[in-house]
Amino acid sequence: MGEMEALRKEADNLKDQITEARKVVQDTTLQEAVAGTALVGRVQLKTRKTLRGHLAKIYAMHWGTDTKFCVSASQDGKLIVWDTLTTNKVNAIPLKSSWVMTCAYAPSGNMVACGGLDNMCSIYNLKGKDGNVKVMRELAAHTGYLSCCRFLSDSEIITSSGDCTCVLWDIETGTEKTIFAGHLGDCMSLAVSPDFKMFISGACDFTAKLWDIREATCRQTFSGHESDINAIGFFPNGNAVITGSDDATCKLYDLRADQELVTYQDSGIMCGVTSLAPSLSGRLLLAGYDDFNVNIWDMLKAERVGVLAGHDNRVSCIGVSSDGMACCTGSWDSFLKIWN
Amino acid sequence: MPGVINMDELTDLDKAKMERDQKKIEVKLERWMMSKCCTEFMEAVQAGVEEDTLVKGIAEDKNPFKELKGGCVVC
Numbered sequence: 001m002g003e004m005e006a007l008r009k010e011a012d013n014l015k016d017q018i019t020e021a022r023k024v025v026q027d028t029t030l031q032e033a034v035a036g037t038a039l040v041g042r043v044q045l046k047t048r049k050t051l052r053g054h055l056a057k058i059y060a061m062h063w064g065t066d067t068k069f070c071v072s073a074s075q076d077g078k079l080i081v082w083d084t085l086t087t088n089k090v091n092a093i094p095l096k097s098s099w100v101m102t103c104a105y106a107p108s109g110n111m112v113a114c115g116g117l118d119n120m121c122s123i124y125n126l127k128g129k130d131g132n133v134k135v136m137r138e139l140a141a142h143t144g145y146l147s148c149c150r151f152l153s154d155s156e157i158i159t160s161s162g163d164c165t166c167v168l169w170d171i172e173t174g175t176e177k178t179i180f181a182g183h184l185g186d187c188m189s190l191a192v193s194p195d196f197k198m199f200i201s202g203a204c205d206f207t208a209k210l211w212d213i214r215e216a217t218c219r220q221t222f223s224g225h226e227s228d229i230n231a232i233g234f235f236p237n238g239n240a241v242i243t244g245s246d247d248a249t250c251k252l253y254d255l256r257a258d259q260e261l262v263t264y265q266d267s268g269i270m271c272g273v274t275s276l277a278p279s280l281s282g283r284l285l286l287a288g289y290d291d292f293n294v295n296i297w298d299m300l301k302a303e304r305v306g307v308l309a310g311h312d313n314r315v316s317c318i319g320v321s322s323d324g325m326a327c328c329t330g331s332w333d334s335f336l337k338i339w340n
Numbered sequence: 341m342p343g344v345i346n347m348d349e350l351t352d353l354d355k356a357k358m359e360r361d362q363k364k365i366e367v368k369l370e371r372w373m374m375s376k377c378c379t380e381f382m383e384a385v386q387a388g389v390e391e392d393t394l395v396k397g398i399a400e401d402k403n404p405f406k407e408l409k410g411g412c413v414v415c
Contacts, residue, residue: 025374258369280394281389
């Protein structure tokens with residue numbers, strides 16, 4: 001037997017053992033466990049604000065931490081920092097490359113980052129001495145597009161890329177601290193755990209991976225989706241992972257059971273999921289789809305309890321503010337909307 | 341582990357080794373019973389739901405995003 005065949009056989013054997021180990025702990029299903037729980041009431045959110053200013057498709061948005069500010073990125077070549085309470089633009093940052101696919105707000109509020117088809121992650125200092133917002137660092141090493149980025153602090157950021165890897169960067173020196181390799185397809189999205197010790201990535205190999213940031217290892221791999229995973233997020237307490245895919249479903253995976261708890265799907269929904277965000281308690285899952293809508297799911301009962309219809313094109317990004325007071329949607333129609 | 345990483349440079353053999361090594365790590369995981377996970381999941385949701393604005397709604401006069409009707413806003 002050749003080395004290749006032997007390796008494949010060994011891996012398949014181990015995968016079968018993992019499948020068996022997962023079956024052993026299946027003493028119930030979430031569906032059975034919530035049988036006695038009432039469905040959450042119909043959720044009807046209203047658009048409270050419309051953020052107007054971008055001149056082209058919006059690809060990403062990210063709320064600041066403990067604030068009503070958010071940042072958005074559009075292929076009009078701008079990052080805009082918004083005060084969502086007044087709809088004022090706090091900063092309008094022109095980008096070197098207009099092919100932006102992601103943006104992020106640092107937890108401190110001092111920086112924002114973005115990246116895209118330039119394969120780089122650019123860090124901007126919002127609190128420069130002369131008041132001008134300038135590029136602070138350009139993190140270059142990925143050999144594919146930058147699909148997502150998230151700050152751990154003002155000195156570290158994690159990126160995911162079309163080159164199938166994720167990277168932890170030292171912003172100060174502009175160099176890679178750790179490379180997380182293992183996905184066999186483009187990495188499309190990432191999310192950091194509430195305690196900042198782990199992160200999860202979703203990829204075009206249809207899997208989600210849980211990574212230990214300091215140990216630099218992949219702890220767990222979650223399968224089940226039948227197409228690319230475009231969106232990923234942590235359940236608020238950090239013990240479960242939510243994914244959204246081109247296969248038109250969202251899935252909830254429990255980290256301790258190491259398997260899927262439930263799939264959020266409806267025969268009437270046939271288009272891909274582009275973005276997702278849980279509400280503050282995790283009772284609701286808000287997910288954006290290619291058909292211009294956001295569906296709101298009861299996360300316990302796995303039933304749709306509302307729809308946000310208000311955009312004239314694909315909803316590309318969604319986020320819930322850190323105090324859970326509002327949800328923001330961004331769209332290819334160039335507008336952001338604030339709902340509650 | 342600095343330097344450019346290029347997945348294209350990894351041979352099929354390298355990738356197969358990586359996959360095998362990864363599964364060796366994952367097979368050792370201690371898994372919790374689903375019943376325990378489901379119970380904790382339900383409890384976590386119920387614990388926070390009363391403070392969850394998107395679930396409970398918010399009174400117009402308490403909504404920070406309410407419409408600003410004319411006048412000036414002093415920040």
